[in-house]
Amino acid sequence: MTALLLRTFLPSPLTCRTPPPPTPTPPLIRGPRFGELTTSARVRLTRTNATAPTKPRTLQEGIAELYDESSGIWEEIWGDHMHHGFYDPDSSVSLSASDHRAAQIRMIDQALSFAGISEDLANKRVVDVGCGIGGSSRYLATKYGAQCEGITLSPVQAERANALAASPGLADKVSFQVADALDQPFPDGQFDLVWSMESGEHMPDKAKFVNELVRVAAPGGTIIVVTWCHRDLAPSEESLQPWEKNLLSRICDAYYLPEWCSTADYVKLLKSHSVQEVKRADWSQYVAPFWPAVIRSALTWKGLTSLLRSGLKTIKGALVMPLMIEGFQKGVIKLAIITCRKLD
Amino acid sequence: MRLLTHNMLSSNIKGVTNGFPLRIEAEKVVEKQVEINHDFLRNIFPKIEWKAFVDASRILGYAELPEEAPEPSVLESDHEFLGKFHHALLELHIEEGALVCPETGRKFPINKGIPNMLLHEDEV
Numbered sequence: 006m007t008a009l010l011l012r013t014f015l016p017s018p019l020t021c022r023t024p025p026p027p028t029p030t031p032p033l034i035r036g037p038r039f040g041e042l043t044t045s046a047r048v049r050l051t052r053t054n055a056t057a058p059t060k061p062r063t064l065q066e067g068i069a070e071l072y073d074e075s076s077g078i079w080e081e082i083w084g085d086h087m088h089h090g091f092y093d094p095d096s097s098v099s100l101s102a103s104d105h106r107a108a109q110i111r112m113i114d115q116a117l118s119f120a121g122i123s124e125d126l127a128n129k130r131v132v133d134v135g136c137g138i139g140g141s142s143r144y145l146a147t148k149y150g151a152q153c154e155g156i157t158l159s160p161v162q163a164e165r166a167n168a169l170a171a172s173p174g175l176a177d178k179v180s181f182q183v184a185d186a187l188d189q190p191f192p193d194g195q196f197d198l199v200w201s202m203e204s205g206e207h208m209p210d211k212a213k214f215v216n217e218l219v220r221v222a223a224p225g226g227t228i229i230v231v232t233w234c235h236r237d238l239a240p241s242e243e244s245l246q247p248w249e250k251n252l253l254s255r256i257c258d259a260y261y262l263p264e265w266c267s268t269a270d271y272v273k274l275l276k277s278h279s280v281q282e283v284k285r286a287d288w289s290q291y292v293a294p295f296w297p298a299v300i301r302s303a304l305t306w307k308g309l310t311s312l313l314r315s316g317l318k319t320i321k322g323a324l325v326m327p328l329m330i331e332g333f334q335k336g337v338i339k340l341a342i343i344t345c346r347k348l349d
Numbered sequence: 350m351r352l353l354t355h356n357m358l359s360s361n362i363k364g365v366t367n368g369f370p371l372r373i374e375a376e377k378v379v380e381k382q383v384e385i386n387h388d389f390l391r392n393i394f395p396k397i398e399w400k401a402f403v404d405a406s407r408i409l410g411y412a413e414l415p416e417e418a419p420e421p422s423v424l425e426s427d428h429e430f431l432g433k434f435h436h437a438l439l440e441l442h443i444e445e446g447a448l449v450c451p452e453t454g455r456k457f458p459i460n461k462g463i464p465n466m467l468l469h470e471d472e473v
Contacts, residue, residue: 065467128392130357152393154357156466163463173384177439180354183465188473190457190466192359192369 064209065158065185067261072159076138078311082302084109085169086140088203088231089292089340091115105298112231113144113202119286120229120344122198126151129197132221134186135204139166139179146178151198154191156184187213194223205232205271209263215274222347228280230271231288233262234341237269249337252328256338259325268341275345283345289333292340296330350443350464352405356398358464360450360457362472370401371448371457373408379442385435391424394434406437413437 079087083105090108092100100108117123126149133142136155139162145151157163166181184190186201187210199222208214218228235245235253244250253265268285275283302308303323312320332338360368399418406414413433423430447456448464455472458465 128389130396152389154354158467160460160463160465164461167462174386176381176383177353177386177389180351182350182354182358182463183467185467188361188468190358190361190464192357195357 064263068207069158069160069183071261072137072157073161075315076159076162076165078315080138080165082308082311083299084140085138085143086110086112087137088112088141089295090298091288091291092294094290094293100294100298105295108294109140110144113141115288115291116202116229116231116342116344117149119284119342120227122227123149126198128152130154130195130223131198131200132156132189132191132196134189134199134201134218135207136162136166136181137204138162139169139181141200141202142166142179142181143170143175145198145200146175151178153179154196155179155181156186156189157181158183158185187217189217189221191221193220194226195221197223197226199226199228201228201230201232203231203233205230206262206265211266211270212274215271215278219275219278219280219347224347224349226347228275228345228347230341230343232271232341232343233265234268234271234339235265236336236339237267245337249335252332252335252337256325256328256332259322259328268339268343271341271343275343279348280345281348283343285341285343288340288342289338293333296326296333300326350459350462351439352402352409352441353393353397353438354464355405355443355448356402358448358466360448360452360455361466362450362453362455362468365450365452368450368452370398370405370451372451373405373443373446374449374456375409375443375446377443377445378409379444380440381442383435383439385432387424387431390431390434390438391421393438394421394424397438402437406441409437409441409443411437411441 086106086109088109089112090105091112092108114123117126126145129151131142131145131151131153133139133153133155136142136157139155142153142155146153155163155166157166160183163181163183170176170179170181182190186204186208199218201218205211205214218230222228235249238244245253256262257264268287272283272285303312303326312323329338355371355373358371360371362368403414403416414437419430424434442462443459444462446459448459449456
């Protein structure tokens with residue numbers, strides 16, 4: 006019944022590989038994991054790596070619009086953390102909503118632990134780059150005593166983030182503003198921790214993104230990036246296989262992401278700056294239950310009615326979720342963590 | 350937007366050498382009570398650009414802060430000072446107005462307490 010309902014909205018089979026339209030138009034943007042809203046048209050994705058020639062202003066506007074429209078729906082069903090949960094590899098399939106929330110919180114703790122800084126965050130300054138509705142910032146402030154500034158392209162998210170922070174002991178520790186991660190409105194060397202939890206995939210210019218992360222980090226400060234990457238290329242490879250590019254392009258298409266890069270690309274970019282202790286890991290095995298859970302949540306009564314309210318593009322985004330699972334299973338997509346420390 | 354945030358923001362328009370501090374144009378300022386936390390204040394104090402902070406508080410109509418930053422030891426025991434510091438840093442909010450780049454005069458709007466620091470294409 007559900008499948009039939011969804012299929013009536015599906016314009017073409019998932020396996021249909023229509024090439025993207027030839028003319029460049031305002032770029033696509035990603036939605037939250039089970040749906041997104043956009044009014045932008047499609048963009049022709051290029052073959053080149055990170056610095057794709059999409060107009061940054063329009064992509065920005067698109068991302069802002071998207072999150073302005075859809076954050077509420079995500080929050081209703083999943084809460085205030087808009088990132089993968091961290092699970093034990095052998096965890097059972099029947100996890101509850103609160104298990105998933107706990108996993109999302111665990112992701113934050115694991116990231117800090119990986120970077121080696123869990124103990125030192127009291128009263129330290131943190132910038133939350135791509136802060137969503139402030140889940141990470143509020144958690145870092147409440148549990149670790151950090152003082153956090155969040156930036157997001159979405160005015161609605163910034164407002165919601167501030168609203169969620171208006172409680173005693175928290176209001177002084179976190180604040181949120183509308184700003185661009187590629188042009189952070191802070192002087193150099195401001196932050197002890199530069200935190201980017203699943204926002205990197207939105208950045209059309211990875212080099213500039215990394216530049217800014219390093220610039221605003223204080224001497225000796227830590228940078229933590231958790232993001233979606235494609236697999237590293239073998240030394241003999243110039244690019245991904247055609248089938249891999251096709252898979253990613255359908256995901257970019259539905260979720261409106263700029264071109265993906267690999268974990269190795271991030272490491273290379275970071276190493277071109279004055280940083281040390283660059284560490285990387287592939288956490289794909291620890292996030293495996295996430296997408297199936299998002300799909301299940303989309304197929305609940307609440308999920309379905311939200312999707313149907315949202316529109317065709319949201320539904321298309323939801324239908325492409327199996328591609329994320331496929332990508333992970335086939336080793337194309339990785340959930341990567343990359344951390345380093347800025348030189349003193 | 351609190352003055353704590355103002356003390357951290359700068360204009361990053363291309364070509365600007367010193368975008369800090371941003372000038373303030375306050376249209377609507379509200380006071381929001383926040384519970385005082387002495388430890389927090391003691392920790393944040395060394396990170397505050399004092400002159401920019403005092404000037405900003407004056408613009409918002411609060412004239413109680415000293416021109417010169419006091420010695421950190423003052424924060425150990427002077428509760429009156431701590432109260433003033435707390436009030437100016439955390440309880441004064443610019444709800445509507447703008448932050449102005451000190452070199453170019455470009456205005457970054459503040460709506461519903463949230464500053465919008467997005468740059469235009471030609472400023473990047």
